[in-house]
Amino acid sequence: MNIIILLLVTIFSYLSFLYGRSRIRKITSTQSIKINALPNYYGYYLALWCALPALIILLFWSIFEPAIIKYLISQTLIQNDLNYSSEQLNLLYQKIRSLYEGNFSGTLTEEIKIGVKNYENLQTIAQNSKIVLLLSTFIAAISYGIFRISKNNKARHDVEKILTGLLFVCSLVAILTTMGIIFSLLFESLKFFSAINIFDFLFGMNWSPQRAFVSDASAITALEYENLKGAFGSVPLFAGTAFIALIAMLVAVPIGLFSGIYMAEYASSKVRKYSKPIIEILAGIPTVVYGFFAALTVGPFFRELGEKLNLEVSSESALAAGLVMGVMIIPYVSSLSDDVINAVPQSLRDGSYAIGATKSETIKNVVIPAALPGIVGSVLLAVSRAIGETMIVVMAAGLAANLTINPLESTTTITTQIVMLLIGDQEFDSPKTQSAFALGLTLFFATLILNYIALRFVKKYREKYE
Amino acid sequence: MKNNKIKIKSSNLNVHYGEKQALFDVDLDIYDKEVTALIGPSGCGKSTFIRCINRMNDVIDICKVEGSITIDDEEIIDKNLDVVGLREKIGMVFQKPNPFPKSIYDNISYGPTIHGLAENKTDMDEIVENSLKKAALWNEVKDRLNEAGTGLSGGQQQRLCIARAISVNPQVILMDEPCSALDPIATAKIEELIDELKKSYTIVIVTHSMSQAVRVSQRTGFFHLGKIIEVDTTEKIFKNPGNKMTQDYITGRFG
Numbered sequence A: 001m002n003i004i005i006l007l008l009v010t011i012f013s014y015l016s017f018l019y020g021r022s023r024i025r026k027i028t029s030t031q032s033i034k035i036n037a038l039p040n041y042y043g044y045y046l047a048l049w050c051a052l053p054a055l056i057i058l059l060f061w062s063i064f065e066p067a068i069i070k071y072l073i074s075q076t077l078i079q080n081d082l083n084y085s086s087e088q089l090n091l092l093y094q095k096i097r098s099l100y101e102g103n104f105s106g107t108l109t110e111e112i113k114i115g116v117k118n119y120e121n122l123q124t125i126a127q128n129s130k131i132v133l134l135l136s137t138f139i140a141a142i143s144y145g146i147f148r149i150s151k152n153n154k155a156r157h158d159v160e161k162i163l164t165g166l167l168f169v170c171s172l173v174a175i176l177t178t179m180g181i182i183f184s185l186l187f188e189s190l191k192f193f194s195a196i197n198i199f200d201f202l203f204g205m206n207w208s209p210q211r212a213f214v215s216d217a218s219a220i221t222a223l224e225y226e227n228l229k230g231a232f233g234s235v236p237l238f239a240g241t242a243f244i245a246l247i248a249m250l251v252a253v254p255i256g257l258f259s260g261i262y263m264a265e266y267a268s269s270k271v272r273k274y275s276k277p278i279i280e281i282l283a284g285i286p287t288v289v290y291g292f293f294a295a296l297t298v299g300p301f302f303r304e305l306g307e308k309l310n311l312e313v314s315s316e317s318a319l320a321a322g323l324v325m326g327v328m329i330i331p332y333v334s335s336l337s338d339d340v341i342n343a344v345p346q347s348l349r350d351g352s353y354a355i356g357a358t359k360s361e362t363i364k365n366v367v368i369p370a371a372l373p374g375i376v377g378s379v380l381l382a383v384s385r386a387i388g389e390t391m392i393v394v395m396a397a398g399l400a401a402n403l404t405i406n407p408l409e410s411t412t413t414i415t416t417q418i419v420m421l422l423i424g425d426q427e428f429d430s431p432k433t434q435s436a437f438a439l440g441l442t443l444f445f446a447t448l449i450l451n452y453i454a455l456r457f458v459k460k461y462r463e464k465y466e
Numbered sequence B: 001m002k003n004n005k006i007k008i009k010s011s012n013l014n015v016h017y018g019e020k021q022a023l024f025d026v027d028l029d030i031y032d033k034e035v036t037a038l039i040g041p042s043g044c045g046k047s048t049f050i051r052c053i054n055r056m057n058d059v060i061d062i063c064k065v066e067g068s069i070t071i072d073d074e075e076i077i078d079k080n081l082d083v084v085g086l087r088e089k090i091g092m093v094f095q096k097p098n099p100f101p102k103s104i105y106d107n108i109s110y111g112p113t114i115h116g117l118a119e120n121k122t123d124m125d126e127i128v129e130n131s132l133k134k135a136a137l138w139n140e141v142k143d144r145l146n147e148a149g150t151g152l153s154g155g156q157q158q159r160l161c162i163a164r165a166i167s168v169n170p171q172v173i174l175m176d177e178p179c180s181a182l183d184p185i186a187t188a189k190i191e192e193l194i195d196e197l198k199k200s201y202t203i204v205i206v207t208h209s210m211s212q213a214v215r216v217s218q219r220t221g222f223f224h225l226g227k228i229i230e231v232d233t234t235e236k237i238f239k240n241p242g243n244k245m246t247q248d249y250i251t252g253r254f255g
């Protein structure tokens, strides 16, 4: 149904576009008035009047219709039996809906049958009133639009205003969503921190959430609390995250930067044409593929190598995960620094060559310093990519929260632990689940601070040299 | 003319950008410790010509240079020539000031460092001070040597670029429209500076301003469509040109 409506709206908007355009042409040619905007703008204007109100109504209708119908049905059910709890009501409503949709299984009661009848009625009423409402708005809006066009209004101005409004709404949606996510993180974390002291969480050296067997955070006994306190120390996770990211950056920054420099300064246009896309393919490989590459190829390779050298290498090691993650990040660093280096004005290079500098001297002393803010930016982007990466670590670095700086042992990261905390059956109010939100929040703040520092640094640098 | 020593001699110089020929059999003599102005309509090959003198055209892949240019009778259009050494001898100042994104001090010390001209910090300080003094910039920047070169005004930046060119003690300075991005006052300063510099350096300047050519140069070459039409003393070119085209150009009838 909605699809048909959308289709109709599209067709009608297109028609009204054509109509608006020809209409204004006719008006201006018969009355020989000066037109206020290009005819196309009148077309757009009418098309917007045709589409926008209908789409807005459709949107709100689709959001609120199910809730209203559910409310009405629940009301009738309650009239029959006042003793229904809200959960029972919910269940009944689900049954009614599935019967209506034809995939009901279970015992049919009289109540459900009546409910379905009701549901059917309500659906038709809703359907009809939706169509009536849509039609009448459509007619009203389009007549208003045509009326305005006949007056040769400032269509360009109005179209611009409507478009500005639309763009504003889109950015508002983006901002509100972000806020919503942050607040939900914040609230869940606050629940967690009401059970676990925030200092125990931030500075605790031991991470073993499986010890936290209590299910109800609001009713913790003293003994349980003692048990809990030591279970949620996040230091090993942060250390592991930083450690693996460090290994990854040790791989990605030199290789990525140097290949970026090569692409930008040395490669002939032919080499560039073929090799740049190839490097960028690396960025398109799904991380899970890197993950099993790390787990099945690189990890075992290091273990065997270690055995030959009489070294203890666990098959899931920070080294394997970090290396593969580094490879994954290379294209980010290289293609960004390539772009940044290309953006350095040729006149600076000319100035350096003209005084007798060689190519490498020019790159080292002039090009790289001039491109540094951008390079720092791309490296920091890569760092946050490394910190947020989950899949490779899940598969290759293991899950044991060891506090270690031995790259041959297994470690774990924040993101991996969040995954572990939330997979499987979880009760939403156990500290174990809530700790995932706390981890997410801390990670969020850590990245935020990182980005802030990066921006400050870049800005300071710019001020110095611009 | 106070001397007749030829510093730079180009003969039969042909330059192609890919298929397109930009210079045709250019023969031009540039005399020692003089200012030679190159004039001509846009696209006639003035920049191409002076970029041949310090081999800056090497940077452009599609550019092919044939013929001969000698500096003090040494051939420089030669694959085996040490370009770094050549460019140390021949400084260049560009149309748009292009100071490096470094401090004023580092902008000047860049060249001497690369060529190993200073033994120690005091030597370097001296080079920097002398170059800035010669470029008539010292008094304006002596208290802010550690500030960014890009923070100077356009005219100061251009003088900084001249100081940078001077810092490696070249014999020739090439200037490609050095004043085209500057206001009249800054231009006057640079012209004054050029007058001063010609005592120690041979200068080739490309300019679109006839009055500038008259003011600063002793000799003028007129280019048209990649060919050198006429070269003579500036006085002769502007008072009594030997060629109808030169006459038309300097009186503003085309170009």
Ligand SMILES: Nc1ncnc2c1ncn2[C@@H]1O[C@H](COP(=O)(O)OP(=O)(O)OP(=O)(O)O)[C@@H](O)[C@H]1O
Pocket: B017, B020, B022, B040, B041, B042, B043, B044, B045, B046, B047, B048, B049, B060
């Ligand atoms: N990098 C290049 N690639 C291809 N053709 C070029 C290049 N540089 C210059 N040319 C061509 O060579 C010819 C001479 O250019 P040149 O820059 O020497 O002119 P000009 O006399 O300096 O002009 P202007 O006074 O505008 O600076 C022009 O026709 C130009 O199109």
Ligand SMILES: [Mg+2]
Pocket: B046, B047, B048, B176
């Ligand atoms: Mg030019």
